Amino acid sequence: xxxxxxxxxxxxxxxxxxxxxxxxxxxxxxxxxxxxxxxxxxxxxxxxxxxxxxxxxxxxxxxxxxxxxxxxxxxxxxxxxxxxxxxxxxxxxxxxxxxxxxxxxxxxxxxxxxxxxxxxxxxx
Numbered sequence: 001x002x003x004x005x006x007x008x009x010x011x012x013x014x015x016x017x018x019x020x021x022x023x024x025x026x027x028x029x030x031x032x033x034x035x036x037x038x039x040x041x042x043x044x045x046x047x048x049x050x051x052x053x054x055x056x057x058x059x060x061x062x063x064x065x066x067x068x069x070x071x072x073x074x075x076x077x078x079x080x081x082x083x084x085x086x087x088x089x090x091x092x093x094x095x096x097x098x099x100x101x102x103x104x105x106x107x108x109x110x111x112x113x114x115x116x117x118x119x120x121x122x123x124x
Contacts, residue, residue, distance in 0.1 A: 005057040013056065019063075020054030026070045027052075041065050 008016065027037055038048050043062060051058050051066060067073045 008056045013054070016054035016056055018054070020052045023063075023066050023070065024052040026072060027066075030070065032069075037066075037069065040069050 007013070034045055034048055038045050041048065041062070042065075043051075047058065047062065051062060064073065064076060067076055
């Protein structure tokens with residue numbers, strides 16, 4: 001039984017449609033027919049048609065095959081290559097120090113001694 005692919009967000013849908021259109025234009029600029037392109041990609045004409053329309057249910061590997069055949073696969077390597085936001089979030093976590101283990105327990109005992117008005121040495 002076929003599973004239904006959930007509808008993408010509207011912004012993702014627009015991006016996929018634009019991407020499919022760019023792939024179609026690249027194929028036409030190279031004067032590659034749909035029949036030849038389908039044979040080289042090992043997909044049906046229906047799949048190619050859906051790919052060029054930006055169908056979200058098409059596997060990413062199929063899109064990558066199309067890019068490869070068009071000589072545009074190097075462009076894909078730059079996708080998510082420089083994760084600037086992720087690196088900033090990771091660096092922010094490194095700056096936060098959290099007490100661990102025994103040092104945390106000693107600190108709590110020391111705090112109790114201070115709140116009771118006795119020096120730490122006199123605790124029994």
